[in-house]
Amino acid sequence: MRVVVDKNNPCVTEAFRQFGEVRALTTAEITKETVHDADILIIRSETKVTKDLLDGSAVKFVGSATIGTDHVDIEYLESTSRVFASAPGSNANSVAEYVVAALLHFSQKRSFALRGKSIGVVGVGNVGSKVVRYAEALGMTVLQNDPPLARSTGHSHFLPLDSLMECDFLTIHVPLTRVGDDPTYHLLSRERILKMKKGAVLINTSRGSVADGNAIKEARNSGHLSGVILDVWEHEPLIDIELLRVADIGTPHIAGYSYDGKVAAVKMLYDAACRHFAQQPVWSPELNVSGSDRASIDADYTGNEFEKKVHEIVRRCYNIEKDDTALRLIGSVSEQERRAYFRRLRAEYPVRREFFNTCVAGSADKITEILYRLGFQKH
16 A cells, blocks of 8 residues: 655654555645555644545545544545544643643742642543643642533533633633534633633643634733733644734644654554554554663752742753744744744654653652652652
């Protein structure tokens, strides 16, 4: 078979070569012409999978190494008997660790403690459930909103969205949908943002259009929101430069871009393709770093500012400031070059390993307890 893959997926060539000839392309090179003779197509969220891309092609299996599927016309694929697979949950831990890094960076920059602050988690699926656990590890009071889960489980801890409006932080982890019982397009509308507690902080790592960008700018400029942390943007890759300027942390849709999460997504698509084409899986990635290769950090600390030390250790694993700085340079390039610049930040994103690849040791019990709950390993 012929296989076309987005080369931004690590290990994808090694995984899919058992199916036949693999052609690894950049996102921009994945076009109607380049996929015409392919049997298998493996993409990321930047590629729009529609009739325009696939009509008349030989493609039988489409895999997207993403959680979201709003870039794929699934109805069209089904109508043409093409199989589609995505990778729900593959980068959930990566996104949750991003939120941890953002919370710690923001609070340290503003000189306040997260412990005792409240955070509303909107969407408690693969990502949101991990954010709940990590926020609790940081000593935060967590409120949860997830209408589909509330209906299916009947659990009383799922609250209406309006019940989260008094939280100090609000973080969004929902898919982008425009129809159905729970549409999420502009879920955070101007009206709802203005219902948020004055001085609250909004975090969005889901999809840009879940929150109204113009309303966010208005709320931040007026002081209604004291902070904005955005990894996703409406109209990517042509993002709103003015919205970036009012954001306290702005990154180029890379919250889920850990190396571990990307490889996990490839493995999920590989397994799905093996099932569809009745092939025995023979490839398996080696993700766990062990022994002397595992990074080690000393968590000894005699001071009282525990969160400061936790922030220092998290920052050594993932320095969110670097991603923020890199995106802000988009303002220095011409308007015509901004799309390419945004895409390049994603395509050339450096390797970022998740916390489980790092051991911590030390006698500061309060700190090591928090770090272990965040996923760090014991020495």
